[in-house]
Amino acid sequence: MIETMRGPLADDNLGATLMHEHIFGLSPEVHWNRPDLPEEWEIERRALEAATRLNEIKALGIDTIVDLTVIGLGRFIPAIERVAEQTAVNIVVSTGIYCADTLPPYFGNKGPGSLFGGEDRMVEFFVRDIxxxxxxTGVKAAMLKCVVEHAELNADIERLVVAISRTHELTGTPITVHTDARTQSGRAAYHALAKRGVAPDSIIIGHAGDSTDVDYLSELADRGLWLGMDRFGIESVSGEERIATVVAMCERGYAERMVLSHDAYSFNDRVDSAIVAVRHPNYHYAHISRDVIPELRRRGVTQAMIDRMMVENPQTILSS
Known part of the structure; x- marks a missing residue:
């Protein structure tokens, strides 16, 4: 059984799954102090918008999304509950912390080695969420998330990786790591987690699809890691390059190690939506279904490979 917003779901009912998405990206301290901001955060309106977008992809064959919004990105489960009430798409939520270098002060100022000392609360926090x-809310997280962007981990990221590893040990929950293709930090993420006993088949190397280096990606896959080809629609790497990389990896036999997604939001107050729509016109939940999968088929990726990446691999990861 896999935990979702509506409770446990049998893993064979997961269906086609987008493994790295977001519903809301929020800056609560900003909104508390400036409710008149032009971004206009209002739960009911934004929940209906999100549910409408999810219902659109349900009609395109997507059954489940994994929302990787954690502490540091404005996770607010009551808002996601309102979305879940209005869509048939299953929503899997996550726990962990999004920080590239410095832990949020609530965690960073506590614990061994911190400025003020005391007990490290991260493991307790994550385990309770799961x-x-x-x-x-009673809503249970079913994924863990952390960030490893650099080849060398600083003290705060080391603490976070230790906490994520310990939580995995206690709960068995799989881990997505936000990585940086420019530094090829998937290697550092693997070594940091493996050193603490996390098996590679419990680790998704997030944003692996930002790389066009198929040798680097093959190296990660050969270690048994999952590759998150999860930023379709974000033009930091062109859509053509992203598709060509997936095709090349399928030709090498790695469909069994990849998952696909967009890393998209329904509402994100941290970006200017009008500018994003111009610069990244395909940055939305429907791009893979409408555009990417048909193009993969045209280039020789079989339906069996697509089902492996979209259905079987997510089921394996989430039910492990």
Whole structure:
């Protein structure tokens, strides 16, 4: 059984899954102090918009999304509950911390080696999210997330990786790591987690698809890691390059190690949506279904390979 916003779901009902998405990206301290901001955060309106977008991809054959919004990105489960009530798409939520270099002060100022010392609360926080539920919602997280962007981990990221590893040990929850293709930090993420006992088949190397270096990607896959080809629609790497990389990896036999997604949001107050729409016109939940999969088929990727990346691999990861 896999935990979702509506409770446990049998893994064979997961269906076609986007493994790295977001619903809302929020800056709560900004909104608390400036409710008149032009971004206009209003739960009911934004929840209906999100549900409408999810219902569109349900009609295109997507059954589940994994929302990787964690602490540091404005996770607010009551808002996601309103979305879940209005869509048939299954929503899997996550726990962890999004930080590239410095832990949020709530965690960073506590614990061994911190400025003020005391008990490290991260493991307790993550385990409770997974086993008991997030806040008082009863909604349980089913993914862990952290960030490793550099070849060398600083003290804060080391602490986070230790906490994520310990939580995985206690709960078995799979891990997505935000990595940077420019530094090829997937290697550092692997070594940091493996050193602490995390098996490679419990680790997704997030944003692996930002790389066009198929030798680097093959190296990660050969270690048994999952490759998150998860930024379709973001033109930091062209759509053509992203598709060509997936095709090349399929030709090498690695469909069994890849998952596909967009890393898209329905509402994100941290970007200017009008500018994003111009610069990244395909940055939305429907791009893979409407554009990417038909093009993969045209280039020789078989339906069996597509099903492996979209259905079987997500089911394996989430039910492990």
């Amino acid at each position: 086993l008991e539920g997030i806040g008082d």
